[in-house]
Amino acid sequence: MCVGVPAKVINIEEERALVDVMGAKMIVGILFVPDVTLNQYVLIHAGQAMAIIDEEDANESMKEWRDLLDVIDRDLL
Amino acid sequence: MERISLGHGEGGELTHQLIHDVFIRSFDHGEQARLDAAIISSSSEQIAVSTDSYVVDPIFFPGGDIGKLAITGTVNDLAVTGAVPKVITAAFMIEEGFPIRDLKHIVKSMAQEAEKAEVKIIAGDTKVVERGSVDGIFITTTGIGAIEQSYLNPESMKKGDAVIINGTIGDHGIAILSARKQLGLMTNVTSDCASLNQLIQNILRRTKGIRAMRDLTRGGLATGLVELCEDFNSTMEIEEAALPIRDEVKGACEILGFDPVYLANEGKTVIIVDANEADLVLDILHKDEYGADACLIGHVTAVTEQTGKLKLKTPVNTTRRLSRLSGMVLPRIC
Amino acid sequence: MSLIEIYSNPKITHHLAEEVIESAKLFREKKGRLPILMEVCGSHTMALAKSGIKGKLKEHVRLIAGPGCPVCVTDQKAIDAMIQLSEKSNVILCTFGDMVRVPGSHSSLLKAKTNGSDIKVVYSPFDSIKMAEDHPDKEIIFLGIGFETTIPALVIAVREAETRGLTNFSIWMSTKLVAPVLRALLLSGEVQLDGFLLPGQVSIVTGKQSYRFLSEEFQMPGVITGFEPVQLLSSIRKLLIQLHEGRSEILNDYTYVVKEEGNPVAQHFMEKYLTCHDEEWRGMGMIPESGLILKEKYARFDAKKKFNVSQTPPKKTKCRCGEMIRGVLTPEECVLFNKGCTPTHPIGPCMVSSEGTCAAHFHFMREDK
Numbered sequence: 001m002c003v004g005v006p007a008k009v010i011n012i013e014e015e016r017a018l019v020d021v022m023g024a025k026m027i028v029g030i031l032f033v034p035d036v037t038l039n040q041y042v043l044i045h046a047g048q049a050m051a052i053i054d055e056e057d058a059n060e061s062m063k064e065w066r067d068l069l070d071v072i073d074r075d076l077l
Numbered sequence: 078m079e080r081i082s083l084g085h086g087e088g089g090e091l092t093h094q095l096i097h098d099v100f101i102r103s104f105d106h107g108e109q110a111r112l113d114a115a116i117i118s119s120s121s122e123q124i125a126v127s128t129d130s131y132v133v134d135p136i137f138f139p140g141g142d143i144g145k146l147a148i149t150g151t152v153n154d155l156a157v158t159g160a161v162p163k164v165i166t167a168a169f170m171i172e173e174g175f176p177i178r179d180l181k182h183i184v185k186s187m188a189q190e191a192e193k194a195e196v197k198i199i200a201g202d203t204k205v206v207e208r209g210s211v212d213g214i215f216i217t218t219t220g221i222g223a224i225e226q227s228y229l230n231p232e233s234m235k236k237g238d239a240v241i242i243n244g245t246i247g248d249h250g251i252a253i254l255s256a257r258k259q260l261g262l263m264t265n266v267t268s269d270c271a272s273l274n275q276l277i278q279n280i281l282r283r284t285k286g287i288r289a290m291r292d293l294t295r296g297g298l299a300t301g302l303v304e305l306c307e308d309f310n311s312t313m314e315i316e317e318a319a320l321p322i323r324d325e326v327k328g329a330c331e332i333l334g335f336d337p338v339y340l341a342n343e344g345k346t347v348i349i350v351d352a353n354e355a356d357l358v359l360d361i362l363h364k365d366e367y368g369a370d371a372c373l374i375g376h377v378t379a380v381t382e383q384t385g386k387l388k389l390k391t392p393v394n395t396t397r398r399l400s401r402l403s404g405m406v407l408p409r410i411c
Numbered sequence: 412m413s414l415i416e417i418y419s420n421p422k423i424t425h426h427l428a429e430e431v432i433e434s435a436k437l438f439r440e441k442k443g444r445l446p447i448l449m450e451v452c453g454s455h456t457m458a459l460a461k462s463g464i465k466g467k468l469k470e471h472v473r474l475i476a477g478p479g480c481p482v483c484v485t486d487q488k489a490i491d492a493m494i495q496l497s498e499k500s501n502v503i504l505c506t507f508g509d510m511v512r513v514p515g516s517h518s519s520l521l522k523a524k525t526n527g528s529d530i531k532v533v534y535s536p537f538d539s540i541k542m543a544e545d546h547p548d549k550e551i552i553f554l555g556i557g558f559e560t561t562i563p564a565l566v567i568a569v570r571e572a573e574t575r576g577l578t579n580f581s582i583w584m585s586t587k588l589v590a591p592v593l594r595a596l597l598l599s600g601e602v603q604l605d606g607f608l609l610p611g612q613v614s615i616v617t618g619k620q621s622y623r624f625l626s627e628e629f630q631m632p633g634v635i636t637g638f639e640p641v642q643l644l645s646s647i648r649k650l651l652i653q654l655h656e657g658r659s660e661i662l663n664d665y666t667y668v669v670k671e672e673g674n675p676v677a678q679h680f681m682e683k684y685l686t687c688h689d690e691e692w693r694g695m696g697m698i699p700e701s702g703l704i705l706k707e708k709y710a711r712f713d714a715k716k717k718f719n720v721s722q723t724p725p726k727k728t729k730c731r732c733g734e735m736i737r738g739v740l741t742p743e744e745c746v747l748f749n750k751g752c753t754p755t756h757p758i759g760p761c762m763v764s765s766e767g768t769c770a771a772h773f774h775f776m777r778e779d780k
Contacts, residue, residue, distance in 0.1 A: 002454035002560065002612040004638035005331040005415055022328030024251075025263040029537060029567055032677040043615065043668055044332070046507075046557075046564040047261070047535020050677065051615045051668040058414055058667040065417050065641060072422050260534040318421065333534065334765060391463030392421040392640060393428055397775045403754040 006041035006053050019044060079177040086171070086205025095203065099181055103188040104198040115199035117164055121223035125160035127151055128219040136179070136213050138256040140248075140267030141343075143216055144183035148190040148198075149272045149343060150294065151220035156274035157290040157346055159229045159281060160222025165191065166200040170215040173208045183214065194272035196220065228281040231289040231309045231349075238288055238377040239355035240313055241348045243276070243362050244269065244370040246298050247326045250340030260333060264325045271344035276365045280358055286351025287358075293345040299338040299387065300401040301347060306385030313349075314388045314396060315375030338389075339402045349377065418639030419462075427644035428467050434651035435471035441655075447473040447603055448650055449738055451589065452610035453480030453766025454638060460775035462640045472647065475602070475738040476771070478592045478692070479610055481557045482509045482764035484736055486691040487725035489585050490515045490760075493554055495720045496583060497528040503546060505539035506554040508532045512763045516726035536568035536582075543572065543580040552714045555582040560612040562586050562703060563677040566684045569705065569712045581714035584704045587690060589613050590621050591701035597629050602738040606650040607633040608643070611665045618673025622661045632659040635669050684709055693760070694733020732759035735768050742772035749773060 007019035007028070017030045019042065029048040030036050041058075042049035084091040131147040141149075147167060155162040167187065171180065191198050248269040255264040273292070281287060289309060293301040298320070306313055322330075322337050330337050344367060350358050355373055362368030378388070388396040417423070438446045450456055456476040459465045465474055478484050494515045497504040504520070511520045511532060524530040529549075533539055536553050543551040555565045565582055572580040589610060596602065609622055614635045625631040632653040636646035646664040653660060663669050681703065690702025705713045729747060734740035742748045742761075752758040754773055761767035 002452065002610075002638060003331060003334070004611065004642075005328070007332075020328075021332050023264065023323075023325035024328030024332060026261050026332060028535075029564075031567060031680070032563055032674055034676060043612070045560050045612055047537050048564045048567060050560065050563070050612065051674060053414075054667045061667060062414060062417050065420070065423055068426065069417075069420065069423055072426050261538065262534075391461075391466075392419060393424050393463040393467050394421070395463035395466040397461075397463060397466065398777055400774065 003044060007044050007049070009036055009038055009040050009042060009049075012036070012038060017049065019049070081171050081173060081175040081177060081180065081205055083173050083205050083207065086203060092203065099177070099184050100201055100203070103184045104201070115164070115166070117199065117221070119163070119223050121225055123224040125155050125158050125222040125224055126219065127154040128217065129154060130215060130217040132212065132215050133253065134212060135253075135256050136183070138268055139252050139265075141270040142183055142186050143214060144186035145190045146270050146343060147216040147218045148187050148194060148196070149270050151218040152194045152196060152272040152274050153292040153344075153346065155220050155222035156272075156277045157292045158222070158224075159227060160224050161278060162194065162196045162220050162222040162274050164197045164199045165218050165220045167198055168202040168217040169204070170211050171203065171205050172211045172213050173205055175213055180214070183216075190272060194274055228287055229289060230287070234288040234309050234311050234349060234377055234380055236377055236379055237352045239350050239352050239358075239373055240302070240315060240375040240377065241350060241355060241358055241362070241371060242298070242321065242374050243273070243346055243348070243368040244344070245321045245323050245326065246293070246342055246345065247322060247330070247337040247340030249343040250297070250335075251326045251329045253341070254329070262329055262333065264329055266323065266325050266329070269342055269344035271367050273344060273346055273367055276362070276367050277346065279365070280348065280361050283361060284350065284354050284357060286354040288349040288351070290346050290348050293342040293347065295341050296402040297337070297339040297341060298345075298347070299399045303387045303399060303401045305347070305349065306387045309385065310381055310383065311377050311385040312379040312381065312388065313375055313385070314378045314390055316390045318392060319372060319374045321370050321372050338399065352376070415639060418637065418641040420641060424462075424640040424644060427641060427648060428464065431468060431644055431648050431651060432471045434648060434655060435468070437655055438651060445471065445473045446605050446651060446654060447475060448606050448608060448647065449475045449477045449602075449604050450608040451477040451479040451593065452608075452613065453483070453764065454612075455608055455610065455636070455643065456480070456768055456771050457766055458638045458640075459643055460771040462643070464640060464643055466776055468647075472651075475604070476735070476768040477607075477738055478596065478695070478736045479558070479589070480736075480761070480764050480766035480768070481561065481587065482513055483732060483760040483767050484587055484592075484692050484695075485513075485556055485585055485760065486693050487516065488691065488722055491517075491725055492720045492722065493583060494518050494520055494523050496552060496714070496718060497523045497530055499550075499718065501548070502550045502552060503529045503531060503542060504552050504554065505531045505533045505542060507556070509764045509766070510554055510556065512757065513760045514757055514763075536564050537571065540568055540571045540575070540577070540580060543577050544575065547579060549579060551580045552718070553580075553582045555584045555586060558587055558589055558610070558613050559616040560610075562685070563616060563680055566680045569684055569709060570680070572712055573709070578711070581712050581717050582705070583714040584702075586703045587692065588701050588703065589617070590624070591698050592692065592695065593625065595695060595698045595701070596737065597631065599737070604631065604738075605654055606631060608646055608650070609633045609635040609661070611635060611637045611669065614663075614665065614669045614673070616674050616677045619661060619663045619669060619671050621673065626659045626661050630659040632661070634662045635665045637665045692736070694736045728758060730759035732761045735761045742769045745769070749777065
């Protein structure tokens with residue numbers, strides 16, 4: 001099953017990292033994301049971090065949706 | 078370390094010592110212990126009886142242990158029928174080699190929880206079986222409650238009745254799963270295991286419109302509500318966005334692919350009440366330590382001749398039907 | 412507001428759903444039929460059903476579940492072999508939870524477990540490595556099913572077994588690749604499609620580039636997407652806009668994790684340990700170069716080489732999961748659905764897997780009769 005929820009990297013030890021999803025924690029492998037640093041968000045699958053979330057990209061996308069939300073809220077009023 | 082041996086179950090001197098040192102000391106039934114059966118009296122015309130076996134891995138978990146669970150589980154079964162739990166009996170099946178220290182700990186939790194819930198543990202039995210025959214310890218409790226006044230009125234359930242829960246769902250399930258350390262999940266979630274009898278009696282005494290209640294255990298909120306719907310031919314609609322779920326439980330569900338509506342609870346009840354009294358019930362709940370996170374999660378939408386259904390309103394404003402849990406709760410990954 | 416909160420926001424979801432419905436109406440006016448889109452990934456099928464999107468769009472867009480549920484596409488012979496494997500003495504079989512209840516010809520892993528087989532459900536293939544270390548006297552076999560998302564995690568387990576010098580660990584490889592099956596599906600011409608919702612997590616590994624052939628060779632548009640309602644609806648809308656404008660491009664609507672070239676580190680590990688081979692799919696038969704197996708150099712970790720299982724032809728049943736996987740049958744059209752076949756008594760994998768089309772339909776979309 002694919003998990004789309006971002007997990008925050010809160011500790012790194014060699015090839016493994018401790019990640020946090022809304023307070024639930026788990027140790028995952030980070031071999032596939034060698035550049036990962038503390039406090040970055042990753043997507044995990046079957047115990048491995050598969051991608052680092054591009055925060056700039058995510059923020060940009062979130063801003064677009066937030067703007068849309070503002071428009072929806074205005075129209076509803 | 079002192080351990081339970083097969084000799085402790087043979088009915089002789091060792092058994093006598095064990096009963097004396099561990100059980101009588103904690104359960105305070107000195108008088109009763111001299112007779113073959115406990116004798117109780119009741120002024121109520123009707124009594125409620127419930128029995129349940131408790132097996133849990135691990136035996137000690139954040140928020141409780143098998144002993145506490147054996148009391149709260151049976152107390153809650155009685156309480157949701159409107160009964161006031163009075164007495165409990167307990168039977169222990171213990172694996173040879175089980176640490177006596179752990180047994181004392183378990184028995185002490187039972188005694189503490191019984192005191193808190195104001196029920197008496199009046200009789201018990203102990204069997205010791207060979208190593209491998211049971212997993213540590215199994216406990217069966219039977220509870221008797223007095224129906225002092227009949228408050229519940231499921232037949233009067235009608236469209237518009239409120240569906241209320243006394244707090245967050247899935248805590249017990251996730252607490253146990255993290256305590257097992259099997260799937261690598263780490264959380265600080267503690268089991269919600271608690272006796273709800275005083276809270277429930279408080280609600281029943283101060284309201285008139287409680288239709289039905291159900292304590293939620295294995296199978297979770299969805300299974301409990303589906304049973305209520307089927308038993309009382311009522312269709313209920315609950316709102317996904319309204320379900321109280323702790324962030325950590327949500328996070329754990331996201332990681333492992335569990336659905337929180339199917340996770341186990343041990344201190345949760347759903348209350349179906351006349352909509353006019355929903356605020357009163359919520360008010361009483363919010364003032365209680367076991368109801369602080371209580372909320373309205375949905376309504377009865379129809380009472381029919383046919384079997385009722387449980388429906389869930391999704392974020393896109395459609396409804397889908399919920400079934401009872403089918404099969405085991407397994408982590409769904411691949 | 413967090414990423415997930417934004418992407419599951421009910422107001423945005425509602426707004427997008429209405430937009431999708433409008434776009435779909437335009438398509439219908441032009442073509443005289445509903446647009447037909449295939450969600451390739453099983454988790455997308457589940458998310459679309461669970462969030463209510465499938466129900467909401469039912470009259471406007473035909474969403475067909477594709478061959479993207481790893482348990483469902485596993486061939487019946489392979490399922491039977493796995494069950495046989497679990498019955499061998501001295502074996503601990505480790506598996507993802509989804510496999511446990513899948514019916515084989517005569518049994519299931521769950522039944523085998525009841526009969527005494529030692530079967531452990533694990534979260535990660537890595538967990539089975541620890542199991543191998545803790546039980547040096549036992550053979551630990553991991554059931555390696557999955558697509559490109561999961562394959563790297565399988566490789567890590569093999570690498571770990573190699574590093575730790577384990578001799579009692581092996582993987583039963585039954586992996587599948589997305590691009591070859593999409594090609595096979597389109598070549599068969601069996602199902603009419605207007606576009607693909609492309610898998611999010613697989614694309615993290617393979618990259619957007621892996622779908623170029625869809626638009627170049629088949630003029631088929633595709634949009635890579637995530638798992639939250641806003642993401643799914645946004646991508647469906649992008650597909651419909653392409654159809655309206657007569658374009659057939661591959662778009663990436665999951666850019667914060669999916670890159671053009673994918674994850675090169677994961678690809679490197681896969682290339683180092685694995686090699687392509689022809690893989691047998693449920694309902695689709697043998698598809699050339701559609702799976703990965705361990706290279707000869709790592710044969711000692713290959714459970715298929717290490718253990719002998721008799722390959723008898725599977726028992727014929729009325730199960731139509733094969734057609735479901737090809738997208739030519741819907742759960743309502745299957746005579747067994749919710750009659751002979753339920754999650755409690757499943758006839759085929761689509762009813763038990765958490766990504767199965769029938770399971771999604773049973774749990775989240777059953778009509779009230």
